[in-house]
Amino acid sequence: MTDQPNSRGDPLQSLIAELLPWIAEVLQGSTPARVAGPKLIRDAVHGYHLLQPYEVAILDCPIVQRLRYIHQTALAYLVYPTAHHTRFDHSLGMAAVAERMVNALRVVARVRGINQRLFREVRLAALLHDVGHTFFSHLSESITKGKFGHVFREIKAMTHKGRTGYFHRAKPGEILSYALITSGPVRRYLEEALRLHRIRGIDIERVAGLVVGQPPDDDHQFMADIINGPIDADKIDYLLRDCHFTGIKAEVDPERIYFTLDVIRLPAWSPRGYLTIKSGGVPHLEQMLLAKMMLFSSIYHHHKIRALECMVKAAFETMSEPLRVRDRALDFGTLRDFFYVSEADWLSAGSAHPQVGGLIRTLLNRRLLKRALVIARPTVADAYRPNLPAFYDLEEEGPEAIRALRQAIHEALPARHRRGVENLWVDIPPGPDIDETANGCWVMLGKQPEILSSVFPSDDWMRSYEAHKTRAHIFYVEDRPARSAVASASQSVLYDGVPPERQLRFNELATLWCKLD
Amino acid sequence: MVTGQEPRLTYIKFLEMLLALLPEEEYKADVGSWSRAVYHLKQKYGPRYPQLFDRFEFIERDPAPPHSDQVNYFLRIEQEGDIIHVYNPGYERLQIPAESKEILRRRHRDLLARYESEIREFVEEVSGKRLLSFDRPTEQPGRSTTESHS
Numbered sequence: 001m002t003d004q005p006n007s008r009g010d011p012l013q014s015l016i017a018e019l020l021p022w023i024a025e026v027l028q029g030s031t032p033a034r035v036a037g038p039k040l041i042r043d044a045v046h047g048y049h050l051l052q053p054y055e056v057a058i059l060d061c062p063i064v065q066r067l068r069y070i071h072q073t074a075l076a077y078l079v080y081p082t083a084h085h086t087r088f089d090h091s092l093g094m095a096a097v098a099e100r101m102v103n104a105l106r107v108v109a110r111v112r113g114i115n116q117r118l119f120r121e122v123r124l125a126a127l128l129h130d131v132g133h134t135f136f137s138h139l140s141e142s143i144t145k146g147k148f149g150h151v152f153r154e155i156k157a158m159t160h161k162g163r164t165g166y167f168h169r170a171k172p173g174e175i176l177s178y179a180l181i182t183s184g185p186v187r188r189y190l191e192e193a194l195r196l197h198r199i200r201g202i203d204i205e206r207v208a209g210l211v212v213g214q215p216p217d218d219d220h221q222f223m224a225d226i227i228n229g230p231i232d233a234d235k236i237d238y239l240l241r242d243c244h245f246t247g248i249k250a251e252v253d254p255e256r257i258y259f260t261l262d263v264i265r266l267p268a269w270s271p272r273g274y275l276t277i278k279s280g281g282v283p284h285l286e287q288m289l290l291a292k293m294m295l296f297s298s299i300y301h302h303h304k305i306r307a308l309e310c311m312v313k314a315a316f317e318t319m320s321e322p323l324r325v326r327d328r329a330l331d332f333g334t335l336r337d338f339f340y341v342s343e344a345d346w347l348s349a350g351s352a353h354p355q356v357g358g359l360i361r362t363l364l365n366r367r368l369l370k371r372a373l374v375i376a377r378p379t380v381a382d383a384y385r386p387n388l389p390a391f392y393d394l395e396e397e398g399p400e401a402i403r404a405l406r407q408a409i410h411e412a413l414p415a416r417h418r419r420g421v422e423n424l425w426v427d428i429p430p431g432p433d434i435d436e437t438a439n440g441c442w443v444m445l446g447k448q449p450e451i452l453s454s455v456f457p458s459d460d461w462m463r464s465y466e467a468h469k470t471r472a473h474i475f476y477v478e479d480r481p482a483r484s485a486v487a488s489a490s491q492s493v494l495y496d497g498v499p500p501e502r503q504l505r506f507n508e509l510a511t512l513w514c515k516l517d
Numbered sequence: 518m519v520t521g522q523e524p525r526l527t528y529i530k531f532l533e534m535l536l537a538l539l540p541e542e543e544y545k546a547d548v549g550s551w552s553r554a555v556y557h558l559k560q561k562y563g564p565r566y567p568q569l570f571d572r573f574e575f576i577e578r579d580p581a582p583p584h585s586d587q588v589n590y591f592l593r594i595e596q597e598g599d600i601i602h603v604y605n606p607g608y609e610r611l612q613i614p615a616e617s618k619e620i621l622r623r624r625h626r627d628l629l630a631r632y633e634s635e636i637r638e639f640v641e642e643v644s645g646k647r648l649l650s651f652d653r654p655t656e657q658p659g660r661s662t663t664e665s666h667s
Contacts, residue, residue: 153571439548439552464603
């Protein structure tokens with residue numbers, strides 16, 4: 001699939017067809033084995049976790065095993081040295097959380113209709129939910145989202161299984177997971193693993209549906225909510241796991257959340273069985289949102305981690321010659337190319353690449369790009385603050401607008417400080433998707449259901465927090481005089497080189513925070 | 518100038534034009550209400566202006582309001598830029614000061630010259646249905662609703 005709109009046929013089937021050659025190669029010679037008994041594993045976050053034999057057989061599928069080599073927080077280990085946890089660990093952890101949520105609903109909330117088949121399907125969906133991730137997790141997802149956005153938009157807009165907007169809440173990685181799980185070869189592998197262990201009644205389509213937040217029927221919306229919803233096992237596990245492995249202290253009390261879960265049927269005219277939380281769990285849900293905000297400012301939006309992302313983007317932007325991985329020349333002009341590469345491949349083949357080898361070796365040696373200017377509410381002079389939204393809008397105008405700004409700053413530098421525009425980045429971080437939890441989550445106040453945000457205006461508080469905490473940056477090479485020159489050039493271009501409605505003037509914090517003096 | 522090209526009509530510019538033309542009053546601050554208003558506009562005008570409304574993606578969980586990350590991001594950056602104010606005691610009222618409207622009108626004068634009638638139609642739709650209007654609490658005896666909470 002190239003970067004051209006696919007105007008004919010079913011976009012999901014086109015995506016699956018695109019991935020099939022890679023799937024065939026990965027699964028070549030692999031068949032599920034019969035596993036004699038259950039396996040008990042020790043998880044650093046959740047303690048002992050029992051896996052059934054058919055689950056072990058499915059985990060052994062190479063499509064799942066590759067998640068062992070995708071770091072959950074991409075290159076964050078270059079900033080938090082112990083953040084080496086992977087998508088594989090997270091998938092196991094999510095299954096453990098999902099199991100506890102289902103058990104609490106069944107035993108504590110006494111929700112009827114949770115049978116063994118549904119229980120197994122939820123656990124399988126958790127184990128498989130991330131198979132669509134490619135190297136560096138969300139980092140490559142941001143690249144594929146930019147490059148192949150039209151593919152995901154078409155799939156989101158399509159009617160599937162008679163439902164319009166079947167994929168309306170799915171992120172690109174989740175759509176890719178759905179495509180992989182429902183592709184012929186993977187589905188056959190999974191069904192064979194189930195058959196070998198005499199597990200009957202599990203529908204792989206239903207499992208894949210849970211991954212994108214679609215329940216088997218309206219009564220069981222809560223099963224999909226556990227996998228992909230406002231309070232899902234995914235969030236609970238990654239918050240706990242990212243905190244644990246980075247060492248960041250942000251407390252979440254998952255047990256209290258599990259034991260206050262319930263199901264509510266809404267609305268009266270067309271009821272769906274949504275996952276809800278009783279009032280006793282609300283403070284813990286709020287605590288979870290606060291922890292998420294903290295992780296955003298401490299990890300996902302950490303300036304060094306943003307710089308790492310820019311360096312990976314720089315490599316993609318500069319690479320006009322293909323990356324040679326084993327016997328394959330990859331130009332990343334197709335989504336499939338992203339699956340052929342592991343993180344080790346990208347770093348190893350990349351460091352030998354004629355155009356970006358130097359950049360990737362710099363990254364491997366942790367010589368990161370550094371801040372030259374911080375663009376944020378506290379660093380912009382009061383009179384120019386209203387122009388900040390127009391600056392952020394550059395991102396929305398498209399990559400060419402940001403590239404033009406980078407180019408203009410680079411050209412404004414004295415010749416001795418020009419190190420190539422690929423080393424100069426304007427980074428505008430995306431916002432966290434916290435509000436969906438606040439606005440999509442029902443809480444029970446006695447017998448009265450209310451939306452979380454109407455009980456506690458968490459969405460507005462968090463928006464205020466973000467408005468004060470989020471920072472855009474201009475990054476450049478480590479050399480201090482060169483960065484000082486970039487700071488001056490950036491300030492000059494952002495004032496003299498833009499229309500008046502976009503002009504920005506900065507206070508001393510803009511460079512002080514960059515430790516330039 | 519960084520680019521000599523005419524800027525693309527992004528969803529941020531569109532919503533800023535909407536803010537510029539909204540009548541002077543207080544609005545609901547919660548993203549759910551704003552998402553619901555834009556969702557309504559998308560349902561009604563999306564087929565006529567597909568390129569404009571396609572950029573808004575919504576997560577629907579009826580009867581909760583539809584959620585849009587784009588609307589949430591927009592409110593955040595406008596708050597960051599002091600274009601909108603929501604720092605009232607309960608974080609529940611959103612205010613658009615007159616000077617902000619003036620800034621937005623100046624910023625988008627070229628686009629407004631071209632699209633003002635359409636934007637006004639959207640504004641009337643939103644205002645007519647009171648999708649964003651903040652309902653002031655009923656005044657209690659002995660208490661003023663405008664008392665200081667500082």
